[in-house]
Amino acid sequence: MRNAGQRASPRFALIFTLILLAGGMPLAENIDPASDGSKYAWADNVGWINLQPNGPGGPGVQVSDAALTGWAWAENAGWISLSCQNTSSCSTNAYGVTNNGSGTLSGYAWSENAGWITFAPTGAGVFIDPSNGDWSGMAWGENIGWITFASTGPNPFKVMTGWRCPDNDNDFVRVCAGDCNDTDASVHPGATETCDGRDNDCDGVLDEGCDAVCDNPEKVSADVRVTNAVSDSVYPSLVWTGSEYGVSWHDSRDGNNEIYFARLDASGNKIGADVRVTTDVSYSQSPSLVWTGSGYGVSWQDYRDGSDEIYFTRLDASGAKIGSDVRVTNDSAGSLYPSLVWTGSEYGMSWADNRGGNYEIYFARLDASGSKIGSDVRVTNYIATSMRPSLVWTGSEYGVSWYDIRDGNAEIYFGRLDASGSKIGSDVRVTDYDTLSSAFPRLAWTGSEYGLSWRDTRDGNSEIYFVRIGASGTKIGSDMRVTNAALDSVYPSLVWTGSEYGVSWYDSRDGNNEIYVARLNASGNKIGSDVRVTNSVGNSLYPSLVWTGTDYGVSWYNTRDGNSEIYFARLSCCDNVDGDGYNECHECDDAHASVYPGAPQLCDVLNNDCNAPGWPSLVGTNEADDDGDGLSECAGDCDDADGTAWAIPGEARGLSFASGKTTFSWNPPVVPGGSVSYYDSVRSSMASDFVTGASCAETNGTDTQTIDAETPPIGGRFFYNVRSGNSCGEGSPGRNSDGTERTVRACP
Secondary structure: OOOHHHHOOHHHHHHHHHHHHHHOOOOOOOEOOOOOOOEEEEEOOOEEEEOOOOOOOOOOEEEOOOEEEEEEEEOOOEEEEOEHHHHOOOOOOOOEEEEOOOOEEEEEEEEOOOEEEEOOOOOOEEEEOOOOOEEEEEEEEOOOEEEEOEEOOOOOEEEEEOOOOOOOOOOOOOHHHOOOOOOOOOOOOOOOOOOOOOOOOOOOOOOOOOOOOOOOEEEEEEEEEOOOOOOOEEEEEEEEOOOEEEEEEEEOOOOOOEEEEEEEEOOOOEEEEEEEOOOOOOOEEEEEEEEOOOEEEEEEEEOOOOOOEEEEEEEEOOOOEEEEEEEOOOOOOOEEEEEEEEOOOEEEEEEEEOOOOOOEEEEEEEEOOOOEEEEEEEOOOOOOOEEEEEEEEOOOEEEEEEEEOOOOOOEEEEEEEEOOOOEEEEEEEOOOOOOOOEEEEEEEEOOOEEEEEEEEOOOOOOEEEEEEEEOOOOEEEEEEEOOOOOOOEEEEEEEEOOOEEEEEEEEOOOOOOEEEEEEEEOOOOEEEEEEEOOOOOOOEEEEEEEEOOOEEEEEEEEOOOOOOEEEEEEEEEOOOOOOOOOOOOOOOOOOOOOOEOOOOOOOOOOOOEOOOOOOOOOOOOOOOOOOOOOOOOOOOOOOOOOOOEOOOOOOOEEEEEOOOOOEEEEEOOOOOOEOOOEEEEEEEOEOOEEOOOOEEEEEEEOOOEEEOOOOOOOOOOOEEEEEEEEOOEEOOOOEOOOOOEOOEOOOO
16 A cells, blocks of 8 residues: 555645644544554545544544534645634634444535535445444545445455544553453553463463463362351352452441442452442342453442442442443333453443333343443343343353243343344243243353353253353253252352353252352363351351452352351362372472472472471572582581581592601592591500501591601501591501501590
């Protein structure tokens, strides 16, 4: 594509500079959001028209919901103004190109060299697709003829705008260019997966390349009591942010039910105090919480208007409330049980609503600021009740599941909605058991298909079931029974880890209700046994399960304290990577098979015993240089408590007498074995025997000479042997002529 900026004439450049100085037009544009050259239109009579003439952030065309402003550059006609605002001339010559909010343009642009350009000529017009920012259609210039904004011909071109496609997180990737979370700069196409339970690179696959298989999930530490109020706190909704947890619930401590929020660090420790989200005289309950990448969105049902309505609000990353509550629904009937998701640029919400005389599933969209987009969408349309929706976002559309009694009993149904909320195809009946009940569905998206779990009474009691659903909504295989207990298992919570599913529920098999967790592989087959999370005298109910990228977090409410309180626990994935018989939850280092509790200390530069005080420090082990002589036991130090010795010294050398014959001296060993040595000088009357009748002329001498005043008898001789030593032991006394080591008495 040719660069119009290189062809700007000095005259046009000067005119534009003068216009800028006079009009004070801000340098802003939202053309070519993907930076792929989608900024050119074509006019048969004047050639290329560049709607982003000075590159990103320059004085190009800015599209908003109401109008277009800024400038375009025609290579043979100069500057084209899209609005009188550019030159502050609206009071004398009002013109401009308008947007009806849905992408249909009208009105006029002005060029000093080409005259008026209409964007809604008879028989044509210019349109912007709000879902992707693509321009289409044609405008008409009174002096330059037709202007075309897209072509797939031999020389394809198009104009694209970031209107409805922002870059709110300033990561240089817009939503329409594939950014799946436009409030988190660490999430965008090309980003590195960080094993944090999020799709960092926006490829639709969670934590690829990470160990998302949670072998042997096991509870770590005690239950964390989140709330401590005199009345009931119930129905938690838990999310993971990538570094900490957020949890919302409804709470009656204020005399009526209000929505509350709290933060927990990655270990589950509470951060700060509870945050009261709602403050109205009526009840607010059943919250649904999501994390956007920079803050939280929470939706709930609220009775402040005299009937149950769906409300929404935003919280920043610290939990502080942003702005006022947003009323989503506005009808005299009941709106219940919202399910909220974040798409990366906006919120999607589903709920049950009886405005039509019975409860049906509805859907709505909210923008990133919480403002409602369009009208409510009715998803179901039957004379019977549809209830308890579970909504997910796939990256391009929504999936929603609910239970429905259109068939005379409660059955699980599933449906799809496109990004705008329009329904795709017909409702899919998932379960089919006539007189029995299937309820409380929970839906998860894997990146290629859906997983769906629910409570089912087909076995005579309530059990947890699971099934897979293809991206097109087609059921894959048969229903799979997850639980098999004598009593009831209800209210599942389902998550996808990137490799497998985790499902939690509450269960009465133990005589009271307790929280359980199980694993299912990608095919839905159960892995291992149920894991009991709680073991308390009260009832533990309504779990909310999340995956962090390395382990599970689960929240629930519990009656052990005499009232209902919110609790939390973590389940670590206790892999045995090194194959030493100890999994990572019961040892300190699962990367080395030589390290485990009670392991013998080896010379492998590791503290092998997990039970050792101060692990993983090497202090106190044979790997440490305890005496500061530069050597550890593993490096050969024979006495690591004595800094003057590290090896047994070698043989003393070169013994000789001074002229007086009472003093003899020697040279220290070639291998000293330390910085300090002692010497034993042994006297004998026989050269072949330094044991029988031998005596010590000097013991533990610290220099290299001995004075011996003893004289041999007349006709006799004295023979001497000098042996070195230190705290590591005694050195060699030398060797006999046959090569064997001499035997010398000990001194003293």
